[in-house]
Amino acid sequence: MSRWEPDARGRLLRATIELFSEHGYDATTAAQIAAHAGLTKTTLFRHFADKREILFQGQDALIAGAVAGVVGAPADATPGELVRAGIASLCAAHSDDLRDVGRLLDPLLAATPELRERATFKRSAITEALTGALVTRLGDVRQAGLLADTGVRAYYEGYAAWMLGDGSGTLTDSVTEELAAYESASRRLHDDPGQVRPS
Numbered sequence: 001m002s003r004w005e006p007d008a009r010g011r012l013l014r015a016t017i018e019l020f021s022e023h024g025y026d027a028t029t030a031a032q033i034a035a036h037a038g039l040t041k042t043t044l045f046r047h048f049a050d051k052r053e054i055l056f057q058g059q060d061a062l063i064a065g066a067v068a069g070v071v072g073a074p075a076d077a078t079p080g081e082l083v084r085a086g087i088a089s090l091c092a093a094h095s096d097d098l099r100d101v102g103r104l105l106d107p108l109l110a111a112t113p114e115l116r117e118r119a120t121f122k123r124s125a126i127t128e129a130l131t132g133a134l135v136t137r138l139g140d141v142r143q144a145g146l147l148a149d150t151g152v153r154a155y156y157e158g159y160a161a162w163m164l165g166d167g168s169g170t171l172t173d174s175v176t177e178e179l180a181a182y183e184s185a186s187r188r189l190h191d192d193p194g195q196v197r198p199s
Contacts, residue, residue: 009047009057011037016054017104025112052118055105058094059122063129065093070133080183082137083147086130087155087179091172098171102163127152150186154179
């Protein structure tokens with residue numbers, strides 16, 4: 001077993017990725033996944049509602065991390081500091097082996113409409129939770145929504161760049177760099193709206 005499958009959930013994750021990669025999503029059954037992981041189908045369904053959810057088992061931790069970052073930020077934090085705290089905490093919720101898992105998982109998502117749909121829901125859920133935490137701190141729904149949308153976009157783009165990179169740098173570094181680029185673009189637009197024109 002690899003170091004990212006120390007328990008039943010990890011073993012099921014590895015088995016799911018391997019079988020989906022080899023046979024495809026539709027041709028793989030929950031029973032096959034359980035057997036490949038050396039577990040029973042009952043154990044699989046004790047942890048997950050269906051085979052698709054095995055690939056998205058980290059969603060709750062990511063949401064909790066994003067919210068905790070905003071909630072735990074200093075009382076005098078600026079709106080920008082709040083979203084940065086939320087995104088940094090979201091990144092910290094990942095395990096060290098995320099890069100390896102992501103490189104295996106992303107092709108499966110790209111090839112399977114049902115998995116892409118579920119991934120879209122995951123992104124939406126993270127954005128919604130981050131928005132709610134920011135609304136609580138800022139009292140401004142529109143500002144919170146813009147900040148959350150920008151922060152989550154930076155997270156996903158930073159994650160993609162980090163995952164496909166050469167192994168140097170951390171996920172947090174990559175996401176922070178993306179977020180800073182968006183903040184810079186926003187300042188330029190605010191300072192001189194006329195300079196940003198469609199091509």
